[in-house]
Amino acid sequence: MATEGFVHLDGGYGWIILAACTLINSSVQPLLQCFALIFETTFAIQKIKAAQISFLLHLHNSIMCSLGFLSAPVLKKYNYQQLAFVASSLICIGIFTTSFVNTYASLIVTVCIIIGVGQGILMPSVSLAMNSYFKKRLTLAMSYSITGVGLLPIFAPTICNYLLNIYGTSGTILLLSGLAMHAFIGVLLLRPANIPKTRKEFPLNEVKSVQEDEALVKNTETAAEIRVANGNLKKERGNVEYPKKVKKKLKKLSDLFDLELFKDKEFVSLVMGMGISYAAELNFLLMVPFVLYEMAKFERKDVAMVMSIQSAFDIFGRLALPILSHKSGWHPRLMYAITLIGSSIARTILAIFCDTGYVVLACSALWGLSKGGKAVFQSLVLPKYVPYEKLATAFGVQMMINGFLSLIIGPFIGWVHDINQSYKVPLYVTTTLSLLCVVLWLFTYFFRKEVVNPKVINNENDQ
Template identity: 30%
Template sequence: MQTFSLVKYLEPQDQFIILSLLQCFGLIFKDTFSYLRCTATQGALVVNVNAALGKLIGPITGVLLKVYGCRRIALVPASLLTLGMVLTSFCRSFAFFVVAYGLISSMGMQMSESTQRLALNFYFKKKRSVAMGFAVTAAGFGPILVPQLIRVLMRVYSTQEVALIYGGICTHVFVAASLLQPVTWHMKEERNNPEEGLLLDEKSQECEKKRETLCGTILTNIAKIFDLDLLKDPVFDNILVGLALATFAEINFTLLMPFILHDFGLKTGEIATFLSILGVSDMLFRFVGPYIGNYFTKPSRLMYVYALAILTVVRFTLLISKNYYVLLVIAFAWGIAKGVRKVYMWLVIPDHVSADKLASAGGIETLANGICILVGGPIMGALRDATGSYVVCIVVMNCVTLVTILMWSAEAVIVKCRGRNKTKVKE
């Protein structure tokens, strides 16, 4: 299908850069943070502000995507991401890091992710999980290759120069944005099907009506614009809270991992090897994950829960061993869970929400994620400062993940019991 080729080019380029930047920020700037005498709380605040602030504008991003489409909006985060990373290379204070990396880069990263996510879910319906698997698998090359690239660059260039080089790499997001063409541009061959042609016409009319509604009632009908009626659905609310908690735990664990390994006494080269092994297994199971789910005919949310359970076990295992070779095995196991989680985390809400409300649902989700990360992130840093190690932080993040598993399990039990009661009443 022609549309897949466009998504195939967009996803790897954007996510190759964004995911690698998230993972390698600590690898690039850990010495700078030590030189500036930043506390663990300040370091955690920088990475969590980056992870959270961009998500706080999620509902606004959702509205912009509905009105202007994915391609035009994708150019905005490309500009913000490039500008933010270039400015980050010149950071010499905690406050500057918060503004350049925590604010500007964050908006670029999160808006870009929201755009890609919406585009791929719009382009595919029947084989959405497989398409998502291909896209995130290709993107997975970033966390494998970039840590080794950073490792080599750090031997030749200063921290500032390495960050500036990465800012130049971020300009490739402009190319990715230009490739995100509307799907209707590539569906001429399929117009011979009258039903599909009718559907396209209906969608075009619906889009026009939505644009008129949004432009005419943006100040008087906020609830309708942002589709806040989604919050009336208790299942959606449960999904929303569960995803926010799990995302908070995983992002913090990922962002703090270089600092945790540094705390364990690992050198830069050993940390880079750990991250690359993690990236290899992550990429492998991004590709395999959808086929496993399809083979066992398991829904996206259940596959996501399985991944969370494995992540929890892996994090607890990290606490009981600091042997380098055991840590490499843990990295591989962690990558397995991350790969499966990455595929299905973007499918949980699309499987529950109708297509016309998908952009708004994604925006609400990113807002919830942002609030959770912004509130909980500094707590992780404070715990590190208070205890002198990351052990308590890992335990807390695991407990947060377990809350998601318990919430969704409780919902499944309630729904099953209600179904039985309805069956008995009918009989």
């Protein structure tokens, strides 16, 4: 169900918006993409455990996602270009200050709080910009944007390894802060979409009826005032008005955050399933270098090569799988579930044959392919289900749930590693959690009510 009077351009300046969003996301992400590679030596010297590393990374993600929910009502007052500027400024400041810190506590302040807040404001702003300019071509546009963002990680690990050998940890991060400042170029190109307001024409008899109703209301209010003045309904009025005021305030709060979305069981199933799988998959991707250091006994240059191979197949997945979905007509929800199964297979094989180099490379290709497809389809599941006017709130709810579950699941998997002194069991736990999303969606699909909300049907048909 599209917003009445809103025009999705599906091209034109929309392609400039796509390029701007790609530039912004590409500029601010390298530090976190290569976080384990950059800080591996620092953490080893300080003897920081896996649970602590996992907690730091997932605390950043939790703060980032929580801000996504709070930014939804802010996007109703300010446009996404203004918020993207504020967010980019925070991220640049956070990366710059990170180059001067070397303790675990200070990393929590710079990486988790400053950068996390910035990315939490940036993500819904950029996502809303894309959804404002595309509708019919949204799948392809999102694929191009996410593919563009994925190009840098192909070279980033190798470049970071080269920079670390020359400039060390502090110098490398300082250079990454300079790269992050290119996000301001993209922000300047984010022209807010023009949403024309439609004017609804009323028939003459409806106008007359409305005028009569207004007159009746005025007469009723006058009569009520006279009765109150005479003292007949003072007590009754006091008893009735207080619940009305409370109800009115609650209604305003509900409208501000679109809380009626939680009445939709299928929506709750979607965001919960993606939240669980997001936290599990994110934990695996962030911990891959540590897994390779410990289980495969790889050196830093070998880890950089594996990450580059993963990123190359990530790009292929971002391009090929959305085209397959577009041509075949497969729903993004189905494609998202398929990518979860693919990454689960890769992790299972890695846990069993981690001591074989070629198998590790093959697994990196498979989870890279799955990661690329998942990155596209997780951005399309909600837009294909939720009406545009509620999309900002839906994204905010999704990010809040992602952050909450990430803060629980991430440290739990790190704790499992510290108990077993191996990443093999955590890999199995991660796979189980990812497949839980598929099971939850299947359960919802087979056991949902036969009467489906017609608004949802219209929305899916429109998209």
